[in-house]
Amino acid sequence: xxxxxxxxxxxxxxxxxxxxxxxxxxxxxxxxxxxxxxxxxxxxxxxxxxxxxxxxxxxxxxxxxxxxxxxxxxxxxxxxxxxxxxxxxxxxxxxxxxxxxxxxxxxxxxxxxxxxxxxxxxxxxxxxxxxxxxxxxxxxxxxxxxxxxxxxxxxxxxxxxxxxxxxxxxxxxxxxxxxxxxxxxxxxxxxxxxxxxxxxxxxxxxxxxxxxxxxxxxxxxxxxxxxxxxxxxxxxxxxxxxxxxxxxxxxxxxxxxxxxxxxxxxxxxxxxxxxxxxxxxxxxxxxxxxxxxxxxxxxxxxxxxxxxxxxxxxxxxxxxxxxxxxxxxxxxxxxxxxxxxxxxxxxxxxxxxxxxxxxxxxxxxxxxxxxxxxxxxxxxxxxxxxxxxxxxxxxxxxxxxxxxxxxxxxxxxxxxxxxxxxxxxxxxxxx
Numbered sequence: 001x002x003x004x005x006x007x008x009x010x011x012x013x014x015x016x017x018x019x020x021x022x023x024x025x026x027x028x029x030x031x032x033x034x035x036x037x038x039x040x041x042x043x044x045x046x047x048x049x050x051x052x053x054x055x056x057x058x059x060x061x062x063x064x065x066x067x068x069x070x071x072x073x074x075x076x077x078x079x080x081x082x083x084x085x086x087x088x089x090x091x092x093x094x095x096x097x098x099x100x101x102x103x104x105x106x107x108x109x110x111x112x113x114x115x116x117x118x119x120x121x122x123x124x125x126x127x128x129x130x131x132x133x134x135x136x137x138x139x140x141x142x143x144x145x146x147x148x149x150x151x152x153x154x155x156x157x158x159x160x161x162x163x164x165x166x167x168x169x170x171x172x173x174x175x176x177x178x179x180x181x182x183x184x185x186x187x188x189x190x191x192x193x194x195x196x197x198x199x200x201x202x203x204x205x206x207x208x209x210x211x212x213x214x215x216x217x218x219x220x221x222x223x224x225x226x227x228x229x230x231x232x233x234x235x236x237x238x239x240x241x242x243x244x245x246x247x248x249x250x251x252x253x254x255x256x257x258x259x260x261x262x263x264x265x266x267x268x269x270x271x272x273x274x275x276x277x278x279x280x281x282x283x284x285x286x287x288x289x290x291x292x293x294x295x296x297x298x299x300x301x302x303x304x305x306x307x308x309x310x311x312x313x314x315x316x317x318x319x320x321x322x323x324x325x326x327x328x329x330x331x332x333x334x335x336x337x338x339x340x341x342x343x344x345x346x347x348x349x350x351x352x353x354x355x356x357x358x359x360x361x362x363x364x365x366x367x368x369x370x371x372x373x374x375x376x377x378x379x380x381x382x383x384x385x386x387x388x389x390x391x392x393x394x395x396x397x398x399x400x401x402x403x404x405x406x407x408x409x410x411x412x413x414x415x416x417x418x419x420x421x422x423x424x425x426x427x428x429x430x431x
Contacts, residue, residue, distance in 0.1 A: 028405060029079045031402055032083065032086070035082070035400045036082055036085050036086055037068070037071055038373075038377040039067075039086060039093065039374075039378040040064060040378075041374035042093060042376070042377055042379065043064060043089065043378050044064060045131070045340075046097055046100045046375075047061070047100075049100055049131065049132060049133075053134055055100075060095055060099070063088065063092045067088075070082075083408070088385075090380075090386075093378040094343065094346070094382045097340050098343055100340050101343050104133060107164065109163035110163075110257050110259055111257040112257065113255045113260060114160050114161055114166060116157065116251060116254060118173060118250060118252060119246045119247040119248035119249075120173070120189070120245065121149050121172045121173070124147055124148040124191070124243070125191035125192070126143070126149070126150050126193070126194060127152075127189065128150060128152055128153065128156050128193075128196060129154055129155075129179070129182060129194070129199070130195055130197035130198070130217060131196065131197040131338055131340070132196035133159055133162070135214050136152070136165065136171075136196070137165055137168075139194065139228075139230045139233065140165065140168040140171055142234060143170045143234055144169075146170070150168075150171050150172065151172065152171075153175055153185070154178055154182075154199065154314050155179070155338045155339065157335075158341065160174070161256075174252060175189065177317035178287040179201070179287075180289045182201050186203065186207045187206040189243065190210075192212065192236040193207065193211040194230065195213045195214070195219065196215050197215060198374075199314075200217050208222060211223075212224070212230075252321065256337075258344050261334065261351070262347075262351045264329075265351055271328060272356070272364075275306070277308055277330070278429070279306070279308075279366065279428065279429055280308050280349075280363065280364060281365070281366050281428070282309075282311070282345050282367045282369070283299065283300055283315070283319065283368045283369075284310075284316050284369065284370070285339075285369040285371055286314060286372075287314045287315040287317065288370075290396075292394070292395035292396070293318065293370060293371075295394065296315065296318045296319060297318045297319055299368065300319045300322060300333075302421050302425055304429070305325075305327070305332070308334065309324065312335065312338065312339065312344070312345060313339035316335055319333065320333065339379065346383075360387075361387060361389065366390065366391075367383065367388065368392040369393050372393060384413050392418050392428075394418030395418060397417070
C-alpha cells in the first residue's frame with residue numbers, strides 16, 4: 001500500500017524520505033503539531049483582546065513565538081515534546097484568560113447577574129456579534145442619545161453582565177443564539193450588523209450591504225472599519241426600517257462572576273452537606289449545528305434536581321433558556337460568560353475545593369464539553385494541565401486526534417466521549 005504523509009500530502013518516495021512522507025514526519029507527530037497550532041490560535045485570540053485593552057504579557061508572547069516556530073518543517077521530530085508543548089500551551093492559555101479577565105473587569109467592572117431581554121425595542125437597530133467588548137463599548141458611546149438600539153448576539157451576550165457596559169441605555173437585549181444561526185437571524189431583522197471577531201460567516205446577499213466588520217474580522221464583499229469610528233454602521237441603521245416593540249418569549253440570565261458565586265460558598269457547602277446539592281457540572285463549549293449536539297440539552301433536562309450546572313461559551317445557548325429553578329436560593333443554571341471565561345469556572349472550582357478542604361479533582365464536579373475548535377483546544381489543554389480528568393467531550397473527536405493520540409487522552413487523562421444522556425448521567429452520578 002502506498003503511504004502518504006499527513007503533513008505534506010505527498011507520497012513517500014525518494015532519498016531522505018521515511019516510510020511516512022517526504023518531510024519525514026509520522027501522522028501522529030503531524031497531528032500533534034496541528035493540535036498545538038489550534039491551541040496557539042486560541043491563546044492568540046484571548047491575548048489579542050487583552051492587548052486591545054492595553055494589557056500585555058511578555059511570557060505569553062514569547063511562548064507563542066517559540067511554539068509556532070516549533071511546528072516548522074524539519075525543526076522538531078519528538079512527539080513527546082509536542083505533548084509537553086500542548087500542556088505548556090494549556091498553562092499559557094490559563095495565563096491569557098486571567099489577563100483578559102483582569103482587562104475586562106478593570107475596564108468594565110466585575111460582572112453581576114442580570115436578566116437580558118430577547119425581544120426588540122421600537123426604533124433602529126444594530127446587532128453586534130463576536131467577542132470584542134471594546135468594539136461594543138465604542139459603538140455604544142456613539143449611539144448615545146439616539147433611537148439606535150444595540151443588540152448582542154452569541155458570545156456577546158455576557159457583555160450585559162458588566163456594569164460598565166450595562167450602563168449604556170442603548171444596550172437593550174440579545175437576539176439569536178449561537179454563532180451559526182446568523183444567516184437566518186441577520187436576514188430576519190432589518191438592522192445593521194457589526195462583526196467584531198472570529199465566528200462571522202460569509203453573508204447572504206439579503207444582508208451583505210448592511211453588514212460591517214471591525215478589528216480582526218474580515219469578510220469578502222463586506223465593508224471593513226479600521227479603528228473605532230462606527231459612523232457608517234450607525235448611518236446604515238438609521239436608513240433602515242424601525243423594529244417593532246416585541247417582547248421576547250423568555251429572558252436570559254448571565255453575569256455570574258467568580259466573586260458572585262464565591263459569596264455563596266458557605267450556603268453551597270451547607271446544601272452539599274445536607275444532600276440537597278449532589279453534583280456540579282460544567283456543560284458548554286463551542287457549539288456546532290449538528291443534530292448530535294441536541295444531546296447537551298437533553299442531558300441537562302434529564303439531570304436530577306440536586307445538581308447545579310455551570311455553562312459558558314456559545315454552547316450555553318443549547319440550555320440557557322431552560323428554567324431549572326433554584327436550590328434554596330442557589331441557581332441551578334449559572335452562566336459565567338464567554339469561552340475565555342472558562343477561567344471563572346476554574347476559579348469557582350478552586351474556591352469550592354478550598355471551602356470543602358479537598359482538591360479540585362475530589363469535588364463532585366464533572367465537565368461535559370462540546371466541540372474542540374481552536375479556542376476550545378487551548379481550553380482543553382488548560383484543563384488537562386491543571387490535572388482535571390474524566391472530562392466528557394463530543395459529539396465528535398477533534399480532527400487532529402488519531403488512535404494513538406486518543407489512547408493517550410483516554411489512558412492518561414481519562415477523556416471520555418459522550419454516549420447517551422441517561423447512560424452518561426448514571427455513570428457520572430455513580431462516581
